[in-house]
Amino acid sequence: MSTALGANPSAAAKGSGEPAFARRSSVELLRFIDVSKIYGSGEAAVVALDHVNFAIRGGEFVAVLGPSGSGKSTAMNILGCLDTPTSGHYLFRGVDVGTLSRDARALIRRNNIGFVFQGFNLLKRTTALENLELPLIYRGIAKPQRHAAARRALALVGLSDRATHAASELSGGQQQRVAIARALVTAPSVIFADEPTGNLDSARGHEIMTLLRSLNAEHGITIVVVTHDEEIAAYAKRRIHFHDGRIASDEASTP
Numbered sequence: 175m176s177t178a179l180g181a182n183p184s185a186a187a188k189g190s191g192e193p194a195f196a197r198r199s200s201v202e203l204l205r206f207i208d209v210s211k212i213y214g215s216g217e218a219a220v221v222a223l224d225h226v227n228f229a230i231r232g233g234e235f236v237a238v239l240g241p242s243g244s245g246k247s248t249a250m251n252i253l254g255c256l257d258t259p260t261s262g263h264y265l266f267r268g269v270d271v272g273t274l275s276r277d278a279r280a281l282i283r284r285n286n287i288g289f290v291f292q293g294f295n296l297l298k299r300t301t302a303l304e305n306l307e308l309p310l311i312y313r314g315i316a317k318p319q320r321h322a323a324a325r326r327a328l329a330l331v332g333l334s335d336r337a338t339h340a341a342s343e344l345s346g347g348q349q350q351r352v353a354i355a356r357a358l359v360t361a362p363s364v365i366f367a368d369e370p371t372g373n374l375d376s377a378r379g380h381e382i383m384t385l386l387r388s389l390n391a392e393h394g395i396t397i398v399v400v401t402h403d404e405e406i407a408a409y410a411k412r413r414i415h416f417h418d419g420r421i422a423s424d425e426a427s428t429p
Contacts (some may be wrong), residue, residue, distance in 0.1 A: 175222050175322050177237055179255075183401070196292075198247060198413050200231050200232055200233055201231065201232050201233045202229055202230075202231050202232075203230055203231055203266070203267060203363060203364060203396060204229065204253060204264075204265070204267075204364070205228070205229040205230075205231040205263075205264070206226050206227055206228050206229070206249075206252075206262065206263075206264055207227060207262055207263040207264075207265065207277075208225050208226075208227060208261070208263070209225070209226045209227070209249075209252065209259045209262035209263070209264055210223050210224055210225055210226070210259060210260050210261045210262055210263040210273055210319040211223040211245075211248050211252065211257070211259055211260050212260045221247060221419050222243045222245050222248040222419055223248050223252075223419045223420075223421045224418070224419040224420050224422055225262070225420070226245070226249065226262075226419075226420065227421075228414060228421060228424060230364075230396070230398065231396075232363070232394075232396050233390075233394045233395075233396055234390075234396055234397075234398075234411065234412060235386070235387065235390040235391075235396075235397045235399075235408070235409075235412070236397070236398045236399070236410055236411070236412045236413070236414060237398075237399045237400075237401060237406070237407035237408075237412070237413045237414070237427075238250060238398060238399070238400045238401075238409035238416065239400075239401060239402070239404070239407040239413050239414065239415045239416065240402065240413045240416035240417060240422075241402055241417075242402065243417045243418075244416040244417050244418065244419070245399050245417075246402075246416045247318055247368075247400065247419070248419075249400075249416065250304075250366060250368055250398075250400045252271075253366060253398065254283065254284050254289065254366050255271055255279040255280075255282045255287065256283075258271060258272045258279075259272055263381040265366060266282060266286070267286070267363065269282075269315040275323065276405075279333045284312070284313075284360075285360075286362055286363040286364070287362050287363065287364060287365075287366060288356075288357030288358060288360060288362035288364070288365040288366070289357060289365075289366055289367075289368070289400060290350070290353050290354055290357050290365060290366070290367040290368070290370050291353065291367040291368055291369075291370075292368060292370065292372035292373055294341075294349045294352075294353045294373070295351055295353065295366045296341040296349055296352060296353060296356075297341060298340065298341045298342040299340055299341075300340065300341060301337065301338050301339060301340055301341075302328060302333060302337055302338075302339055302340075302341065302344065302352045302355075302375070303321070303324050303325065303328065304340065305341060305352055305356055306324035306327055306328065306352070306355055306356050307321065307324045307358060307359075308356075309318045309356065309360050309401060310323060310324070310359060310360065313360070323359050324355075324359055325337065325339075327355040327356070327358045327359040328352070329353040330355065330358060330389065330393075331352070331354050331355045331358075331385060332351065332385075333348060333351050333352060333355065336348060336352075345377075346373060346374050346378060347356075347374055347377075347378035347381055347382065350370060350371075350374065350378075350382050351372075351385065352388070353370075353384070354367075354370075354382070354385065356391075358389075358395070362408050363396065364396040364397070365395060365396065365397045365398070366384065366398050366400070367397065367398070367400070367403055368400045369400060369402075370382055370383075370386070370399060370401075371401075371403070371406055379406065383399075383406055383409040384409070386399065386409065387409050387410075387419060389412075397410075407427070410427060411426060411427060412424070412425070412426050412427065413425055413426075413427050
């Protein structure tokens with residue numbers, strides 16, 4: 175794998191001050207080149223993506239938007255290195271992901287990508303702080319450093335006072351904030367949020383999108399949100415609208 179995608183285990187745990195996960199570079203980060211994804215074969219073949227082309231630069235806040243079956247989730251799976259194209263090329267920081275082994279793709283996910291899911295995916299009986307420390311344990315970060323990094327990430331999402339609360343003691347909106355902090359704590363190149371407001375009421379959902387918009391605007395963190403909701407997509411600075419496996423529109427928005 176290219177050294178550009180190598181781990182930097184200490185990045186998430188360095189001193190105080192400006193968080194290590196700040197991203198302000200406008201360098202191209204992700205690119206789809208004529209990407210197609212086909213499931214099945216022959217008459218049973220389903221074309222999920224059909225010759226898709228787009229690029230995302232560091233520091234962007236992008237919504238990938240579309241109805242069920244539009245191809246947006248397939249695109250997210252490929253962007254997140256969970257799947258590979260049937261044809262075409264997906265470049266992550268210049269590396270053709272489709273040429274990599276499964277283990278190499280797993281390293282990209284571990285070292286470069288933060289995920290936020292609709293269902294939070296927290297350990298319910300574990301404290302907010304411990305949920306954030308878990309990915310740093312996998313990286314071999316020493317306890318004092320990972321503890322400090324987790325506290326900084328919780329502060330960024332406004333939950334410093336909930337550090338010792340178990341996830342089960344938090345509201346849905348608070349749990350999603352912890353999930354966002356967990357995505358931040360490893361200093362990723364990009365955060366992918368898949369329907370991050372899907373399990374929340376409208377008020378809490380808009381709070382989460384306001385938080386994501388703030389993290390992008392104030393810290394330059396690259397964020398890609400997948401959603402079917404136009405109101406949620408409006409928080410992003412750019413909207414890529416999928417329909418029938420193709421890009422129907424790609425336009426700037428003014429949230």
